[in-house]
Amino acid sequence: MKTKIPELRKQRKLSQEELGMAVGVTRQTITSLEVGKYTASLVLAYKIARYFGLTIEEVFDFSEVEE
Template identity: 50%
Template sequence: MEHRIKDLRAAFGLTQEQLSEQIGVSRQTIISIESGRYNPSLELAYKISKVFGCKIEDVFIFEKGSE
């Protein structure tokens, strides 16, 4: 899943550590999400979007399945 976390984090002047503290996860979780090794749960995606004052779909780009 693609996302804009790194760009938003930079725009807000947040480090990975600061973001992780705000949403209650480890810095390693943020690293894994940013590198694409881990897709966050819906609850975690919601928490991340709230830090940036956005809707989930403004942070995460969901791919449409083949029809």
């Protein structure tokens, strides 16, 4: 799944470590989300979106998700 996390982090000058700490996950989890190797749980997606003041749909691209 594609995300806007890298762009959002760079805009706010956040490291992967800092974002991970802010939402309660490891740097490795943020890395995996950014490269599409991991899909966030609903709770994690909500925490990340809320951290950036956005909706989940504004952070995560669901266009390629199969129904």
